[in-house]
Amino acid sequence: MIADVIVDLQYGDCGKGKVSHYLCEKNNYTHVLRYNGGGNAGHTIYHHGKKFVTHYLPSGVFWGVKSVIGSGCVVHPDKFLKEIEDLSAAGLNVSHIKIARNCHIVTDEYLELDKANDVVGTTRTGNGEAYSRKYARTGIRAESIAAFKPFLIDLMEEWQTNPDPVVLCEGAQGYGLDIDWGDYPYVTSSHCTVPGALLNGIPHTAIRDVWGVAKVYETYVGAKSFEGDDPRLKQLRELGEEYGATTGRPRQCGWINLDLLQRAIWANGVNKLVFNKLDILRELGSWHAVSGGELLSFQNETEFKQCLIDSVSQTSPTCEVIFSESPLTV
Ligand code: IMP
Ligand code: MG
Numbered sequence: 001m002i003a004d005v006i007v008d009l010q011y012g013d014c015g016k017g018k019v020s021h022y023l024c025e026k027n028n029y030t031h032v033l034r035y036n037g038g039g040n041a042g043h044t045i046y047h048h049g050k051k052f053v054t055h056y057l058p059s060g061v062f063w064g065v066k067s068v069i070g071s072g073c074v075v076h077p078d079k080f081l082k083e084i085e086d087l088s089a090a091g092l093n094v095s096h097i098k099i100a101r102n103c104h105i106v107t108d109e110y111l112e113l114d115k116a117n118d119v120v121g122t123t124r125t126g127n128g129e130a131y132s133r134k135y136a137r138t139g140i141r142a143e144s145i146a147a148f149k150p151f152l153i154d155l156m157e158e159w160q161t162n163p164d165p166v167v168l169c170e171g172a173q174g175y176g177l178d179i180d181w182g183d184y185p186y187v188t189s190s191h192c193t194v195p196g197a198l199l200n201g202i203p204h205t206a207i208r209d210v211w212g213v214a215k216v217y218e219t220y221v222g223a224k225s226f227e228g229d230d231p232r233l234k235q236l237r238e239l240g241e242e243y244g245a246t247t248g249r250p251r252q253c254g255w256i257n258l259d260l261l262q263r264a265i266w267a268n269g270v271n272k273l274v275f276n277k278l279d280i281l282r283e284l285g286s287w288h289a290v291s292g293g294e295l296l297s298f299q300n301e302t303e304f305k306q307c308l309i310d311s312v313s314q315t316s317p318t319c320e321v322i323f324s325e326s327p328l329t330v
Contacts, residue, residue, distance in 0.1 A: 001203065003207050009260075009261055012174045013245070014214050033168070034073055035169050035199070040123040041055055045059060056079075057087065060168070064096060065096065072190060074106050074134070075099065104131070104142070114127070121186075130189075169202070174192050175264035175267065212265055212273040214264075219240075281304075
């Protein structure tokens with residue numbers, strides 16, 4: 001078995017969907033696996049020039065590759081079925097979609113509780129509640145939902161009965177929102193790192209490439225104050241169209257934090273890294289990063305890029321670094 005993993009190195013919304021879409025076209029995967037999160041995620045993908053936003057389904061669905069919702073995910077049945085319906089109506093082949101029998105579900109009651117109890121600025125999609133119940137052993141698994149019967153698989157069986165599985169593992173959210181390594185309690189309720197992918201019945205020996213995805217600046221959505229009052233950050237939000245794909249909320253913007261970046265590279269064992277939205281920072285025309293709590297300033301794009309490359313190679317010396325300047329491709 002071979003597994004490539006895509007991880008977000010910041011606070012989600014770094015462009016994993018785009019990277020996944022690109023890798024899916026380039027490599028011959030037998031499966032694409034969503035390994036954590038639920039309806040809180042929003043992946044924006046341009047497929048043959050048309051914009052799609054998915055919440056559950058990984059990019060394999062655009063290429064007719066078997067697309068699996070893993071055991072690390074939580075799913076609201078009606079919303080999930082609606083997403084399939086919508087993609088089908090848009091002309092996509094939705095016949096290869098599968099759900100791990102042991103993935104947990106979100107009920108309408110959880111949505112209400114999420115709304116009522118929220119203090120960290122959640123997406124109100126019932127995630128915290130679903131994972132709470134999973135770990136309290138009072139949750140509901142996909143295998144007990146009648147409407148899910150046609151989609152169910154056992155991941156262990158799936159990996160073992162396929163002669164040569166090559167799986168692209170596509171995560172949701174990111175290192176800065178990880179339940180263990182994010183800024184608790186301002187985090188999501190699942191594991192957003194490579195170990196989170198492995199929890200889906202994947203042996204660690206299967207891992208080939210770990211694709212880290214970051215932006216050349218940061219964004220965060222939620223209740224903590226993140227942005228600071230530099231007016232250029234507001235400008236960045238408009239230039240980068242930094243509004244939530246799930247909730248429409250404005251994302252708070254910040255300069256790239258190299259300490260967070262290095263921790264995320266380390267924890268995930270990243271060996272390929274895509275920095276997205278260089279075109280946006282170029283439009284803004286300001287080149288900054290934060291390191292050890294200090295604001296670093298650069299004369300130009302070349303200096304800025306070199307600093308990022310140096311930061312990456314300090315942590316992962318052989319890591320390949322790609323700067324992307326387009327929402328359409330890597
Ligand atoms: P929850 O995952 O809905 O419980 O939200 C917890 C925190 O994670 C909030 O700050 C959300 O805004 C943030 N969050 C959850 N999913 C995403 C995502 O896909 N992108 C960006 N932020 C997210
Ligand atoms: Mg998103």
